[in-house]
Amino acid sequence: MNIEVIPQKIHKDTKLSLAAAKKVQVAAYARVSTDSDEQYTSFEAQVSYYTKKIQENPRWELVKVYADEGISGTSTKNREAFQDMITDAKNGKINMIITKSVSRFARNTVDSITTIRKLKEIGVGVIFEKENINTLDSTGELLLTIMSSLAQEESRSISENVTWGIRKRMSDGKYSLGYSRFLGFEKGKDGKPIINKEEAEIVKRIYREYLEGKSTHQIVSELEADKIPTPAKKVDKDGNLMCNWRPSTIISILANEKYKGDALLQKTYVTDFLSHKAKKNNGELSQYYIKDSHEAIIPPEEWEMVQVETARRNKPSYKHSGATVFSSKVVCGDCGAYYGLKVWHSTDKYRKTIYQCNHKFKRTEKCSTPNLSEERIKQAFIDSLSQLDRAQVLEDCNLAIETLRNDDTSEVRVRRLNAEIEVVVELVKKNPNMEQVEIDAYVTKYEDLVKKLNAEEHHLESKCAAIKRVEVFAANLKNLEPIIAEFSPRLWNLLLEKAIVGRDDTIKFVYYSGIENTVKI
Known part of the structure; x- marks a missing residue:
């Protein structure tokens, strides 16, 4: 009896031909979902581990360790390194991807399967070490579907626990602010908001000018002219603070009860744990209002005045003009039109500004x-x-x-x-x-x-x-x-x-x- 040995032709993991002299182009993907110190240590360990693992295999050549830090895994859309890796794979730079587990890759079954199938079509495999899954195996996709579903349920459970914790803190009157984008406040030693005096002056200016009749567009223009940085404190390519304000930012500041020392909690809520989309809470969930929760920048009476003024300006029948303090207030007794600012002799020494009826000469009978x-x-x-x-x-x-x-x-x-x-x-x-x-x-x-x-x-x-x-x-x-x-x-x-x-x-x-x-x- 003659036995002929047929030598191995493809690599058991990558499924690529062993006859090819070219080394397998291998990339690794690592991710942690929070910015804590413990998670950062885990993040560094993942990068170090895969760099060493790939470099030690003589058949492999390290392309890159792609890593996303402090980003949730429930969607692949916002993970820059992940997206870069998929693009490089499509461009032929990667033959195989190694990652720790299904949950590191994605906790969304649809995202996982869609991405794996696209990679599989171009001959790129993904190896999940913890679950011992190779997506190029015949059973790889079935196992992956099962494991991804389990990971998605784990993500749902974590999301629900986190949400419960946040809502429990709200019901106990505890809350936190996005200080990096919140004008006028900074985090105190006890975790509560304290006033940033320099920024508080900007807030006071906005409220004062609004109550004096200026429009949000006017306030924006004047803040930009004075080079006042925005609440987001973004910087340009030269490292300078940007001053591109928006009317919507002014409206948000004017409507925020935290400036009068109160706090309304759960203004928005996340509709589902996969999309992370926030929706305005119009009564679907309980809200919590805490009076005198911290020191106020704006006196409560003044804050209420602003809300009344905003309601007046938002009336369908009212058209606010902040051109001057007298705009939309002074009315012609003859025709009912507003008075407007006019300039006489604008180019000579007799220059004079007056207010007159805007329709004074537009009617058959001139207004008197x-x-x-x-x-x-x-x-x-x-x-x-x-x-x-x-x-x-x-x-x-x-x-x-x-x-x-x-x-x-x-x-x-x-x-x-x-x-x-x-x-x-x-x-x-x-x-x-x-x-x-x-x-x-x-x-x-x-x-x-x-x-x-x-x-x-x-x-x-x-x-x-x-x-x-x-x-x-x-x-x-x-x-x-x-x-x-x-x-x-x-x-x-x-x-x-x-x-x-x-x-x-x-x-x-x-x-x-x-x-x-x-x-x-």
Whole structure:
């Protein structure tokens, strides 16, 4: 009996031909998912281990140890080193990849299988040491699918435990801030926010200028002109702090309750552990509001004034212009158009700026309301404030606030409509086999109730806004000096709804409290 030995032709791990003189181009992939010191030690150990392992094999040639540090493994999209490795493999630079385990490669079954199949199509294998899986084996993909599913469940479990821990801390009133992107605060020794005095001045400036009537775009322009760094503290290629502000950043700062010393927790939540996408919490989960949780940069009263001002500017019927402090406030008594700034003799020594009706010459009949200088408007406002019987006005404000608060008509209607909607929903749930005619009737009923509910909720929001507006008016009036010596842009913006210019050289001042008076100019 003759026995012929057929020599080995391919490598048992890489499945590549042994006849080829060229060494197998091997890469390794390492990853840790947090930035802790212990994990960093593990990270360094992985890199060192694979470098040594590949270099010790005479058939292998080290391409590179690709490593992602401090990045979650639930998705491959945000792992730069991983993506670079896959690109190099597609470009023929890698024949084989070694990694510690399936969970190091990816904890997402779909990502794992998709990536492995793409690599397999171009003859690149992946060896998972812990599970002893070679993806080029016939059983490799089946084993990988099973192991990836287990890794995904492990990731889900870890995510749920972390989420539970975070929510438990919130319910106990404990929280942390993203200090690296949070203007005005830094982490104190006890872990709580403390004020960064230099940055706090920027926050105060933003609030002050907003209450003086400036738009968010104007504030952005002036911060950039003064070379004020943004909260993110990003640097350019030369290492200089960048100053490219955005209106959305200003809006976020103005709306953040942490600047008045409070903290609203769980504003957002992660929808699932794979995508890590955050969604605004509109009531899907509990929230936790902590009053006086830390030192305030902005007095609570001023913060509330800003929220009232923002609500006013966001009204569909209101168009805010921050061109000057008088924009969108001074109104023509003849046609109802706003007054605008005009420049006469702009290029000679007789140059003069005045305010006049924007539609003065646009109608068939020219408006007869007078042109006004800035000083005349300012003095008229001072005179108007001085004429107010403050004690009586404050009494009227308190009565108005009490009346609005005692009117619970909208609250009662909202509760009743919500109860009716729940009844309709339960009836549909209990009768899954109802006829289409009945379904259509319930749908119509449901839509009608929702429409009424939305209207009542809007009315309720309007009532709350009115209460806040009168409270702001009363607070500012109460703090006025006995004698008003100079014009205040802040008071103009916070107290006054509009100033109507009459053709008889008068201005009627209409305040947010509903008080009106007329001044001769």
